[in-house]
Amino acid sequence: MKRPLAIWALALIWGITLSDVNNYHLWGIISLILSIFIFILISRPLREKSSGFIFIAIPLLISGYVLHSINKNYYENSCKEWEGSKVSVEGALFNEPEFKDGKTRFIMNVESIDNQVISKNKKIRIQVSIYGDSQIHELKYGSVVNIISEIRIPLGRRNFGGFNSKKFLASRGVSGTIGTSEKALTILKGNRALWFKNTGYKLRHNMIDTLNKCMPAKESSVIAGMLIGYTSDMPEEMEENFRRAGLSHVMAVSGANIAFLLAPLLWLLKKMGFNPRWSSALAFPSMIFYVFATGMEASVIRAAIMAGVTLTGMLLWRKADIYCSLAVSAIIVLLGNTYMLFDLGFILSFSATLSLVIMYKPIFSRLPVKIPKIIRDTLAGTIAAQLGVIPIIAYCFNTFSLISVFTNLLIVPLTGIITVLGAILVIVGNLFFPAGKLLGVLLSLVVDVMLYVTETMAAIPWAEINLATPSIILVLLYYLILLFLIYGYPRLGKELAKPAFASIIVMCGAVILLISIPSKSLQIHFADVGQGDCAIIRTPSGQNIILDGGGSINDEEGSYAGECIVVPLLYNLNMTEIDLMIASHGHMDHIGGLKTVIDKINVKKLVVADTFDIEMRELTDYAVEKGVPVTRIKEGAFIYEEDNLTLKSLYPFTEEGLMPSNSTTNANELSLVARLDYGDFSALFTGDIGFESEKRLLDNNVQLSCDLLKVAHHGSKYSSDQSFIKAVNPNMSVISVGRNTYGHPSPEAIERIVGQGSIMYQTILNGGILVEVWEKETRMRVTTVVQ
Secondary structure: OOOHHHHHHHHHHHHHHHHHHOOOHHHHHHHHHHHHHHHHHHHHHHOOOOOHHHHHHHHHHHHHHHHHHHHHHHHHHOOHHHEOOEEEEEEEEOOOOEEEOOEEEEEEEEEEEOOEEOOOOOOOEEEEEEEOOOOOOOOOOOEEEEEEEEEEOOOOOOOOOOOOHHHHHHOOOOOEEEEEEHHHEEEEEEEOOOHHHHHHHHHHHHHHHHHHHHOOHHHHHHHHHHHHOOOOOOOHHHHHHHHHOOOHHHHOOOHHHHHHHHHHHHHHHHHOOOOHHHHHHHHHHHHHHHHHHOOOOHHHHHHHHHHHHHHHHHHOOOOOOHHHHHHHHHHHHHHHOHHHHHOHHHHHHHHHHHHHHHHHHHHHHHOOOOOOHHHHHHHHHHHHHHHHHHHHHHHHHOEEEOOHHHHHHHHHHHHHHHHHHHHHHHHHHHHOHHHHHHHHHHHHHHHHHHHHHHHHHHOOOOOEEEOOOOOHHHHHHHHHHHHHHHHHHHHHOHHHHHHHHHHHHHHHHHHHHHHHOOOOOEEEEEOOOOOOOOEEEEOOOOOEEEEOOOOOOOOOOOOHHHHHHHHHHHHHOOOOEEOEEEEOOOOHHHHHHHHHHHHHOEEOOEEEEOOOOHHHHHHHHHHHHOOOOEEEEOOOOEEEEEOOEEEEEEEOOOOHHHOOOOOOOOHHHHOOEEEEEEOOEEEEEOOOOOHHHHHHHHHOOOOOOOOEEEOHHHHOOOOOOHHHHHHHOOOEEEEOOOOOOOOOOOHHHHHHHHHOOOEEEEHHHHOOEEEEEOOOOOOOEEEEOOO
């Protein structure tokens, strides 16, 4: 083993992983001991070839497990004693505040809570969101503030395969959150800014201001993104174009940026007469200030550590090994915060770099020699990096760019030029503004060329395709095949390599077939969309039905619930099209997310209640505009049918005399009520109906008795009347509810339902809820995201 550092890094990563997946320390310790035992067994035959340093991997394995266990306990419990209570929190801003979408967000180092001093060893950090119409200019990095509000502990994963905000915030050192109005904020005297970090932020502002003065706003925002990763001023449409064209990495600061900036600096120092040692020593502080100016993203930290290892090698007259540099940077980052292992920036940065290192030469050597070297070099680098991150992007973002290789071939050669010229522009613009202005005009022309190519390529309809979330098994098989082609195939020789590769493909095909066998059960997913409703049904024949899609009255441009919860959940459930969409009524907490689903996923049909629900027009008009056929139904209509399964409308009634006649009737009382029957199992979906509609259903002797009840109106005290619940008599009830000011779910409604002998689940407590039923059974298998 020539590179024990790589084994150390892998051991540390495995230790962190073992701690993370084991909720009980007994199983964690058993798995840790087994891992050490297996490592020793594997290492013994390699003792002669490997250095004794390889066994340092064992203490690093243990360190990874112990450190992550400590971190898990800290981030879960550090703010627990104040959770849900209104407290006075005093502290200093840890970073620069950002104003976007009506809120100012920053992280604060907490110094005291309700006058109880927090020890420096505890280091409680809270992410604060201050809601207001404008930016708070008095707030700066290091400002001392007092906030009177409620502390919340970040939530973990809330839906199957969903985003884990607890891990995301923990990777940034945050263990609590506060969301409040500007009235609760008081800016105190004093400042706790660290001079070197403050200098980095001042450098950031200077760079942005200089770019804005020397260039038009659009081009300036591109350079700011490429130089320091600052995209706040970039139009959303432009960001979307870069993403669709497979060029998002251009706006992410990484090792390439540091290389582009360090190389000219080292060359200049050399020309000034400094030897390599002095050049590397002088380059160090410049790199540190640059890291602070970029906002200290994971990719920048990784690249800075790798560059630091290289510069240290120059100081010691030693050449740095790229694998060892990667390993050292991973170890340093993870020992600093084990939760960085789950940070997407960390994963993408290391995957792309490692893939580039491993696959660049094999790909470059296989490209035709007739192709010019600069094109071969760009192609090899682009393909190598893309191969390493394709499954990660597909898994996390459910997208795949079909044109990324071509667009990178066109754009990547320009990025180095633009980055270096951007840095020169900042320097020249500060020293002699007219010259900076002239350079800004020239640089704008180059940026416009890049933007033209990006916009043109992004406009191609098939530039990007949406994918269902691949399973972890598929991702592992992908990397297995990739590693075999790089390392195994060349070493085996053609006679052995071809049959071996064929065997691997057959094995992978068999595994894919096994994991693709559809379940013949009926699956009903109740998504946690906060204060809203969303039920997703997969029938035994594999048809996909969505009933409501969450949302909020604050949804003006797009729906957070639709964009960040419902659509990702559909992809995680392997649903790339919706056979039937049902909207119970026109309130935004039910239909807001459905508009996003129509935008992102192919919807074959929309069904709504045939009533005078005026608010429903927003959705139906949008569906018609997008080419989705709309059907309006009343009592007795079969919404969907397949073998032994029916979904039938019970309400609104066909006879108009039985329905509210007042046009101002609340849309809740016009909700579509649907009954699902599958063999001996039945479920009732009640929208937001209240006592009035429940009474109408009872008076008309509608068949209400069922096994599963979706409780009406989020458990409102004005729904789920005693007589109604008695008639329904559900074995299990689900309340879809989030944090709200309406008193949902009400204790009275819960008491009425539980008093009838029904098992109660709530999305606010249990997260996403999956109910599975097999034919000829009424027994329900229930799985919840939050245990």
